[in-house]
Amino acid sequence: MSTFSRPRRAFWGDLRFLIGIALVGLSITGVWLIVSSADSATPVLQADRTIVQGETITAADFRVVDVSLGALTDDYLQPQDLESGQVAARTIEKGELVPQTATGTAGDSRSTxxxxxxxxxxxxxxxxxxVIEVWQAPLLEDGRAHDAPRILVSDAIVSEVIDSEGMLSASRSTIEIVIDRAAVADVLAAISGDAALSVVPVGAGS
Known part of the structure; x- marks a missing residue:
């Protein structure tokens, strides 16, 4: 009497089955991670323009973007963190996500x-x-010439370059700058004393 044994499934067939199961598992895990990452995104503020130190900030200066920052989320300004009277504690570049440390209150600001x-x-x-240096050439006592230029303010920040009009516009320019309050008296004295002022970008080899 002949006996027939059931043919064994080839090892390669079992291996392909296990690989298939593993790939399905990886696919499911990948989808879950993507969904989890999207769910963990937090709305934070991104500067819509360059904001200079000491400037008052409002909601109109920012756009809200959803980003995943993990443990750093609380270090960045969120829409609900904006309060009346907040100012930029440093220059905030256009497109920058705004750290909490980049803002402060007007009372704490030492600049103007x-x-x-x-x-x-x-x-x-x-x-x-x-960032610029402001140089001055003081008017000499005879009132007809200026002394050698010297640095008046070493770390001012440009708030706005104001377009000049008229005959002198080709040689003179008006500019709004942000300076430490401690330097205000010196700058006003230079202006009232008819010193010739000029600005030089920091790092320009001055």
């Missing part, structure tokens, strides 16, 4: 803005947010 007239044309590339 002044408008000065540069005796020379503003260098190309100087714009809102540019």
């Amino acid at each position: 803005t002044l408008v000065i007239e540069s005796s020379i044309t503003i260098p190309e590339g100087v714009d809102t947010g540019t």
